[in-house]
Amino acid sequence: MTALWPAAEQDALRAGAIRWLAARTNDGLDALTSEEIGEFTFGGVSFRLMDPQRGIRKPRQFTAALSIRTTYRPEGAERPYEDDMGPDGLVRYKWRGDAPNHPENRALREAMIHRAPLIWFWGVGQALYKPVFPVYLIAEEEAQQQFVVATDGLQHLQQTTSPMEEVLRRYLRQETYRRLHQPVFRSMIMRAYESSCAVCQLRHSPLLDAAHIVEDRHERGIASVRNGLALCKIHHAAYDVGILGLTPELRVEVRADILGEVDGPLLEHGIKKLHGRPLMVVPRRRADRPDPDLLQIHYERFRAS
Template sequence: MTVTWSPQQQDDLRAAAIAWLSARTNDGLDALTSEQINEFTWGRERFRLMDAQRGIRKPRQFTSALSIRTTFRPAGAERPYEDDLGVDGLVRYKWRGDDPAHPENRSLRQAMHERVPLIWFWGVGVALYKPVFPVYLIAEEQREQQFVVATDGLQHLESTGSRVEEVMRRYLRQETYRRLHQPVFRSIVMRAYEASCAVCQLRHSVLLDAAHIVEDRHERGVASVRNGLALCKIHHAAYDAGILGLTPDLRVEVRADILDEIDGPLLEHGIKRLHDTPLMVVPRSRRERPDPELLEIHYERFRAS
C-alpha cells in the first residue's frame, strides 16, 4: 500500500528537483535528454521527474501533479495536444483527453488548488527536453479543456479592470516569452546546430546565443528553428548591428567599411576573414535550415546599411 507523503515532504522533493535541474541545465540554459532527466535521485533512489508515456506526471506518493510535458514537434508536424499563448500573455496546457474527471486532469486541478510549483518539460528534439521551472497553474478553462499556466512571480497577478490592463497583458506576454518561449527557442536552435556557432564553430554553450534571423517583433519573427541561428555572442552582436550579413544562399558578408578598417586581431581574424565564406555549421535536416525568405529580409536590411 502506497503511503501519501506529507505536504512538507512533497514540497521538499519539488524544491530538490528544481535545484537539481537548475544545476544540471547550467541554471536553465541547456536541454537534457530523457536519460539525463531520469538520473535524479531522492533518498538514494531514482525518482522519475517525467512520465515516459504520459504528458502529466503524478507520483503515487503525491496528492497532485509534479510535472507536465509537451512533445517535440519536427518542422511541419503536429503535436497530439497544442499548447498555446492566450491573449492575456499566459500559456495554456491542454487536458489529457476530454474527460475532466480523468485522474491526470484531476492531478493538475489539485496542483492548481494547492498552488504548488510544477516543472514543464518541453520537447526540443527526439528524447531531448528543455525543463522550464517553476510554473504554476492559475486557472482552468473547461470549455477549452485546458489550464492557464503562469511563470514564477506572476501566479498571483489578476485582472485590474482598469486602463492599466493592457500594460499588464504586455508585461505578462514579455515575461512568458522570456521564461518559456525564449529558452525553448534557444534549446531547439542549439540542438539543430549541435551547440556550435554557425559562423565560427565555437562550441562553448555559455558563449552561444540563439539569434533570430528577423527579430521577434517583426510580423514574421516567430520563435521557430527556421528563423534561428546559433551564434557566439560576438557574431550575434555583429549580426544584429549590421556588421555581418548572411545571404539567402548561406554565405557570410562583412560590411564594406569594416573591411577597410584597421584594428586589432579580433576584428581582423574574428570578423574580416569571414567575408564571402560559407556558414561553417548548418542543421543536418533541410527542414531546419534557415528560411531563405527570412534571410532575404535581413540581408536587404544589411545591404541598405
C-alpha cells in the same frame, strides 16, 4: 498501495528537483535527453521526474502533479494536444482527454489549488526536452478544457478592469516569451546546430545565443528553427547591428567600412577574416536549415546599411 508522503517531503522533492535541473541545464540554458532526466535521485533513490508515456506526471506518493510535458513536433506536424498562449499573455495547458475528473486532470487541479510549483518538459527534439521551471497553474478554463499557466513571479498577478490592464497583458506576454518560448526556441536551435556557433564553431554553451534571422516583432518572425541561427555572443551582436550579414546562399559578408578599419586581433581575425566564407556549421537536417526567404529579408537590410 504506496502511502502518501508528508507535505514537507513532497515540497522538498520539488525544490530538490528544481535545483538539480538548474545545475544540469546550466541554469536553464540547455536541454536534456530523456535518459539524462532519468538520472535524478532523491535521498539516494532514483525518482522519475517525467512520465515516459503520459503528459502529466503525478507520483503515487504525491497529492498533486509534479510535471507536465509537451511532445516534440517537427515542422508542419501537429501535437496531440495544442498548448498555446491566451489573449492575457499566459500559456494554456490542455486537459488529459475531455473528462474533467480524469485522475491526471485532478492532479493538475490539486497543483493549482495548492499553488505547487511544476516542471514543464517541452520537447525540442526526439527524446530531447527543455525543462522550464518553476511554472504554476493559476486558473482552469473548463469550457476550453485547459489550465492557465504562469511562470515564476507572475502567478499572483490578476487581470483587472483598470486602464492598466493592457500594460499588464503586454508585460505578461513579454515575460512568458522570456521565460518559456525563448528558452524553448534556444534549445531547438542548439539541437539543430549541435551547440556550435554557425559562424566560428565556438562550442561553449554559455557563450552561445539563439539568434532570430528576422526579429520576432516582424510579421514573419516566428520562433521556428528555420528562422534561427546559433551564434556566439560576439557574432550575434555583429549580426544584429549590421556589421555582419549572411547571404541566402549561407555565405558570410562583413560591412565594407569594417573591412577597411584597422583595430586589434579580435576585429581582424574574429570579424574581418570571415568575409566571403560559408557558414562553418549548418544543420544536418534540411528541414532545420535557415529559410532563404527570411535570410533575404535580413540580407537586404544589411546591404542597405
